[in-house]
Amino acid sequence: xxxxxxxxxxxxxxxxxxxxxxxxxxxxxxxxxxxxxxxxxxxxxxxxxxxxxxxxxxxxxxxxxxxxxxxxxxxxxxxxxxxxxxxxxxx
Amino acid sequence: xxxxxxxxxxxxxxxxxxxxxxxxxxxxxxxxxxxxxxxxxxxxxxxxxxxxxxxxxxxxxxxxxxxxxxxxxxxxxxxxxxxxxxxxxxxxxxxxxxxxxxxxxxxxxxxxxxxxxxxxxxxxxxxxxxxxxxxxxxxxxxxxxxxxxxxxxxxxxxxxxxxxxxxxxxxxxxxxxxxxxxxxxxxxxxxxxxxxxxxxxxxxxxxxxxxxxxxxxxxxxxxxxxxxxxxxxxxxxxxxxxxxxxxxxxxxxxxxxxxxxxxxxxxxxxxxxxxxxxxxxxxxxxxxxxxxxxxxxxxxxxxxxxxxxxxxxxxxxxxxxxxxxxxxxxxxxxxxxxxxxxxxxxxxxxxxxxxxxxxxxxxxxxxxxxxxxxxxxxxxxxxxxxxxxxxxxxxxxxxxxxxxxxxxxxxxxxxxxxxxxxxxx
Numbered sequence: 001x002x003x004x005x006x007x008x009x010x011x012x013x014x015x016x017x018x019x020x021x022x023x024x025x026x027x028x029x030x031x032x033x034x035x036x037x038x039x040x041x042x043x044x045x046x047x048x049x050x051x052x053x054x055x056x057x058x059x060x061x062x063x064x065x066x067x068x069x070x071x072x073x074x075x076x077x078x079x080x081x082x083x084x085x086x087x088x089x090x091x
Numbered sequence: 092x093x094x095x096x097x098x099x100x101x102x103x104x105x106x107x108x109x110x111x112x113x114x115x116x117x118x119x120x121x122x123x124x125x126x127x128x129x130x131x132x133x134x135x136x137x138x139x140x141x142x143x144x145x146x147x148x149x150x151x152x153x154x155x156x157x158x159x160x161x162x163x164x165x166x167x168x169x170x171x172x173x174x175x176x177x178x179x180x181x182x183x184x185x186x187x188x189x190x191x192x193x194x195x196x197x198x199x200x201x202x203x204x205x206x207x208x209x210x211x212x213x214x215x216x217x218x219x220x221x222x223x224x225x226x227x228x229x230x231x232x233x234x235x236x237x238x239x240x241x242x243x244x245x246x247x248x249x250x251x252x253x254x255x256x257x258x259x260x261x262x263x264x265x266x267x268x269x270x271x272x273x274x275x276x277x278x279x280x281x282x283x284x285x286x287x288x289x290x291x292x293x294x295x296x297x298x299x300x301x302x303x304x305x306x307x308x309x310x311x312x313x314x315x316x317x318x319x320x321x322x323x324x325x326x327x328x329x330x331x332x333x334x335x336x337x338x339x340x341x342x343x344x345x346x347x348x349x350x351x352x353x354x355x356x357x358x359x360x361x362x363x364x365x366x367x368x369x370x371x372x373x374x375x376x377x378x379x380x381x382x383x384x385x386x387x388x389x390x391x392x393x394x395x396x397x398x399x400x401x402x403x404x405x406x407x408x409x410x411x412x413x414x415x416x417x418x419x420x421x422x423x424x425x426x427x428x429x430x431x432x433x434x435x436x437x438x439x440x441x442x443x444x445x446x447x448x449x450x451x452x453x454x455x456x457x458x459x460x461x462x463x464x465x466x467x468x469x470x471x472x473x474x475x476x477x478x479x480x481x482x483x484x485x486x487x488x489x490x491x492x493x494x495x496x497x498x499x500x501x502x503x504x505x506x507x508x509x510x511x512x513x514x515x516x
Contacts, residue, residue: 009297010131019297045134055390055412056117056134060290065407067393083294086129088136088409090235090289090306090342 001025001078005035008084014042028059029072031082046084056087105226109144110166113137113311116413124166126227126303128310136409137311139166146359148330151322156181158215158319164355165319166312167222175250176221177243179214180319182206184327184475189443190456194463196470200333202324203446203478209246209270210481211239211402211449212345216316217247217305223312224303231256231302235292237285237341237402238267239480244305245274256302258288263401266484284396286406306342310409314344321352324475325362332357332367334472337459339451339479340371340380340425341403343410349477350417369417370468371425372458374398374450378427380411385425389415399430399488400450402480424467428457434492436460437482447482455479 002022007015015021023034036043048054052072059066060083066074076082104124114121117135128137146163154160158180159172168174182204191199204212217240221232232248233256234240241257248255255276259268260283272278281288289307296308305313325332332353338346350369357364373381376398383391391411396404408414418425428436437453439460440446448456455476462468482489499505506512 006294008293010129010134045132048133054134056129056136058290058407065286065393068395083290085290085293086134087407088129088134088310090285090292090405090407090409 003031003076003078004081005031006081006083008086010086011042011045011084014039014045025076025078025080027072028061028066028074028076028082031076032072058085058087059083060085105223106168107139107166107223107226107312108169108171109141109163110139111142112140114140126224126229126308128308139311139315141166143355143359146361148326148361151326151361158218158316161319161322164322165219166315167219168226171222174222175252176218177208177214177247177250179207179218181323184324185444185446187444187476190440193439193443194460194470196463196474198473200324200328200473200475201440201444201446201478202320202475204320205446205448205452205478205481209239209242210484211243212317212320212477212479213239213243214247215319216240216313216344217243219316220303220305220309220313221247221251224305224309225251227303227309229301229303229309230254231299233257233292233295233299233302233304234306235259235285235288235304237404238263238271238484239402240306241267241271241278242274242484245271245276245278248276249274258292260285260288260401264485264487266486270484284406285404286393286396289405289407314348314410317345317348318352318355320345320477321349322356324349325353325356330362332362332365333475334366335368335370335423335468335474337370337372337455337462337468337474337476339403339455339477340373340408340411340414341405341451342408343371343380343414345477345479346371347410347413347417350421367421368423369421370423370458370462371414371418372455373425373427374400374403374433374454375427375429376400377404377406379406380408380414381425381427383411383415383425384418391415398433399485400433400454401485402449402451403454424462426458426461426465426467428454428461432457432461434489437489438492440478441482446478448478449480449482449485450488451480452478452482453488
């Protein structure tokens with residue numbers, strides 16, 4: 001069973017316009033790596049040069065902001081949804 | 092056939108006055124004006140850049156008594172003052188001698204933004220967002236809100252005759268719920284925190300391309316509205332910059348834009364350039380920026396808010412990193428106060444100045460007092476604090492702390508018997 005990843009508008013040029021794609025479960029780091037293999041370049045939009053999440057990217061696994069969990073080591077089990085959302089909103 | 096030269100509007104670009112482009116605050120990449128809010132290279136926030144005209148104090152003073160007197164410095168159409176808007180701004184700057192005496196300060200001013208059309212500073216940012224959104228072809232004005240923004244969006248959309256979609260956490264103060272619902276429009280209460288509502292709005296913004304979420308997909312324009320707080324403070328001081336300013340922090344955009352407003356006035360030669368120090372105020376129950384400041388971080392670790400200051404309860408503040416930059420650049424600080432200190436400070440402001448601020452005002456006064464006690468604020472330097480909203484919207488916060496005496500019979504004897512003739516009031 002795979003996982004689903006919701007893609008923000010700003011990154012849909014990488015996914016051929018698809019708002020949601022699927023990937024194999026694993027840690028968030030592994031999921032992003034697999035996404036980048038399927039949609040070359042998308043990883044560099046999410047991670048900075050040192051391989052960390054960019055400071056204006058929020059990622060949720062299910063309902064949980066991964067910055068409250070284990071960051072890139074957060075497990076993404078089969079059947080869960082990952083949401084990627086630009087952080088420059090609100091207030 | 093059109094010929095484009097440097098400084099002219101690109102064909103098809105929205106007519107937004109002297110605004111020229113959007114630039115990324117992280118990586119500097121520029122893009123054309125449009126409904127974009129995050130950099131497509133690095134996700135960093137986009138900011139409006141301008142080609143400012145020559146502008147004099149007299150030009151501004153001849154303008155309307157609203158934020159539109161500064162229209163040449165905002166991303167709005169040139170005829171904005173004749174359009175249906177709530178005409179916010181130009182609120183009073185109160186010389187706060189009573190509060191200054193209580194705190195041992197020499198000269199203190201309160202920028203009292205409770206005097207705006209829906210009683211908070213949010214009318215400023217929404218008016219600018221609405222103007223830009225209309226120019227960019229949006230049909231609906233929407234927002235996630237902690238309450239004040241909900242009021243402002245619902246009212247501004249009603250005035251402009253367009254649909255609003257306003258989303259708030261369901262546990263908001265009842266006053267803010269009612270003062271939003273009264274304007275009509277689509278009103279959504281969400282079972283979750285503000286950060287949950289914000290996330291929902293960010294996802295919806297991707298699905299509804301003709302909806303302008305004022306603080307999401309038109310945020311670069313919206314946020315510019317807060318510069319007008321800085322402009323007005325300087326103009327009302329007699330075209331001078333204050334030495335110190337204390338600003339409440341929710342997303343942090345207000346603080347960052349007041350600083351930007353001061354900088355622009357100095358660059359344009361409208362005020363004498365001089366140093367100023369910017370201080371930020373948070374509630375302890377939601378103090379991610381204060382924590383980052385005290386620990387020397389340049390990023391903000393999100394928190395889950397728990398405070399009576401619901402208008403400041405943003406656990407993942409979008410402008411947090413820029414607040415840290417501004418505060419450190421100017422030699423200021425960020426501090427926080429507890430809920431009991433907030434209530435006490437609301438009462439202090441009311442008792443000494445006759446100004447009834449909302450919980451955010453209590454946070455600001457509380458942090459003012461705290462930073463004076465710690466020596467980080469100079470009591471002899473001219474200081475401005477922001478009261479960003481009206482105490483009538485957060486009555487629940489003060490209700491337990493304010494005593495109302497029992498009713499008496501309408502006789503002099505009853506008045507005297509109750510002790511109201513005394514002199515110690």
